Amino acid sequence: MVASAAQTASTILEYSLTVGMSVMEGRGFYYPVDTLPTSHGRLYVVNRSVDGVERGVRVTMCDINSDYYGTFGAAGNGDGQFVQACGITEDSQGRVYIADEYANQVSVFDLEGNFLSNWGTTGNAEGELDGPSSVAVGPNDTVYVSDTHNHRVQRFTASGASIDSFGSQGTGDGEFDLPWGLAVAPDGDVYVADWGNDRVQRFTATGDYVATYGSSGRGDGELRRPSSVVVDERGLVYVADWGNERVQVFGPGGEFVQKLRGEATESEWAKIFLGVNKEEAAARSRADLEPDIELYDPDDPHEESSHFEKLFWSPVSVKLDGEGRLYVTESNRHRIQIYQRAS
């Protein structure tokens, strides 16, 4: 059975459209890992590709209308290249930061995708990185880095000078287990997807623990291996509940607000592909993409998502733009589902 499209305590988001398609080069995405809605209205989508395969690694530049502006970045160890690209963010000066969790580096580009610099040293001492998976920028362009295998969050200046860090491995307040996505809220607080602990933790800008959102499970308000978090000016907390293959919205006090399971439609790029490949389009039109089937484990959302194309499958990142639209990047479906504020 397909889960209903949007299940809510109250509806604050409604589905809008889908952008993207699985493509190894150029216009399209290939195992996208994060999306940046830029300050000049574009979408920069970081494509991780397949381990050991150079093709596919790039940042795709497009927009919500599916207009395509090219790519930047490539596979490799050189300047402007990535081994295992991860999170992306932008600072107040229009500089774009991309973390590489294998190379233990943060690469910096200008808003047109020209390489500017990179920084990062492998290790576990202060200022060193082991698996930087997400980046976010706070006031004064302080760069927060989710230092995954060191189980902490580190703060750097925009030029990569270490400021300090917070967190250590554990399950207590302020401790982490392989933290992944992080975000700076409009009020300056920092939210971290504490992946292995099935929760989101909130901190002050300097790393003092404030609150926890969610606990282990599959019920409303419960999380399983959250990958990403973003917060709006109302204090609503949007979480990519990755292991549950859904997105959840929490109120400022941590109360459950809404959950989304995905309702993708054909993107403009998908329509173009199917318009050209008529045999495949015809077969697709005759197929039942929401078949009534018995799953080997009906309680396994990863399995369910693999069968039903419209559902989120590996919703790895959530991001907001200035219009309050939520961008859900799905690595296994090579697309972004976009939700807008409910009317």
Add this chain to the structure above:
Amino acid sequence: MVVSTKTDTNLIAHLLRRAAFGGSRDEIETWAERGYEAAVNDLINPSEPEWAEVFLARRFHFEQSGMLTPQGGPAHWLYRMITTKAPLHEKVALFWHGIFATGYPKVIHGKALSDQIRTFRLHGMGRFDNLLLELAKDPAMIVWLDNQDNHKDAINENWGRELLELFSMGVGNYSEDDIKECARAFTGWTLGNTEYMVLRSMRDSDWPYGRIAWHFEFREDDHDDGEKTFLGNTGNLNGEDIIRIICEQEATARFIARHMYHFFVADEPPVPSWPYTPPRDPEAIDVLAQAYFDNDHSIKAMLETLLSSDSFKSEDVRYEKVKGPAEFVTGVLRLTNEFDRPRREILDRYFQTNFMGQMLTNPPSVEGWHQGVEWVDTGTLIERINFASEQLGDESKAGVRRMVDSIMSADPDPSPDDLVALCLENLGVIAISDATRGVLRKRAEMGEHSRNKVLEMLRLTAATHDFQRA
């Protein structure tokens, strides 16, 4: 019974080489303390059957989740074999994969193949009837043997033929008419959304949004519900009836028993010669076939019988098997503990099994791999030796460091014989021939005792003939 003698440690090591992927010295000693029967029971009924690392694998290796390419699924499986706490379940999956050999080049759907391996894991120790039924409904198998082209008015015999020849009874136990009737019974057993899914597969299309998992569909309108006669049974037989009849046959019990002996006890010749070559140990086959019938066709009961039998424990069958590439690589990596966390190198390790002659989920044919000494030729042997030597000579790996620490702390100045013995113990309580011992002793006599010397000894031991065997 508490087992704690040296001989029993060797027996536990034998059990772990066959029913798992070998064990470290500490593991072997721990199992030995609990006794052989408890070890067999724990392997068959592990306390942690679920794989804890599944989320880690998906997080750090997206392709192991989305499976767009031929590599994602088998790399995921290799990672699981290396890190699982239920190694017999993976060994059993590997066993069935060698029999129900299904390959990527025709299926072109990594998730479907990975799902088939999951079926082996979930049903591989249950009733054989259930396993065959799951396989008959398995989308990858359906495409592999063309059952989507097996129609009410135009049968395709491929699945029916292989079901009898390779998957259950073996040639000589059925007629050509039985094959046709079998095929008729499986008409309408197909892949859901056949047209779209087969077209995407043929084109290797992951457009627009990646792979869509396959599912089974029974199409009643395409099923031949007429009267059939199969192995002397007449009626309006369906696929379930065919499988029930197959599983009642003596030939089926003996065929599966011989496969189990071949995989778990001692190498047999390739399957095509079985009708003309008697089993290496006919009595062992009799015992296993009897266990099959005494226990409602339970594979688990057959395994318990096999692992508890004198023919399995016998010193005569130790090292009588050449490790397959996947089990060889897995065994070494479990020793070195290279994958104490997700690492991109898992893909390299998967490719190394390919270079050694076994590309998981891509067997050479529906017959699977020829095993035994056919695993080893001059090229694959070099690959094996280089791989093991590189792994065991790398002290940055936690498992290697532990072995070196253990040997260094056991004796500050061991005699050459003691150093050889310590290396053999740490690599999994291995017994070796006198000729091998002579070579290792010669190296042990050279130079001062040091960590580097121990590393060299470990590498040299892993390069021996004996280490290639289980």
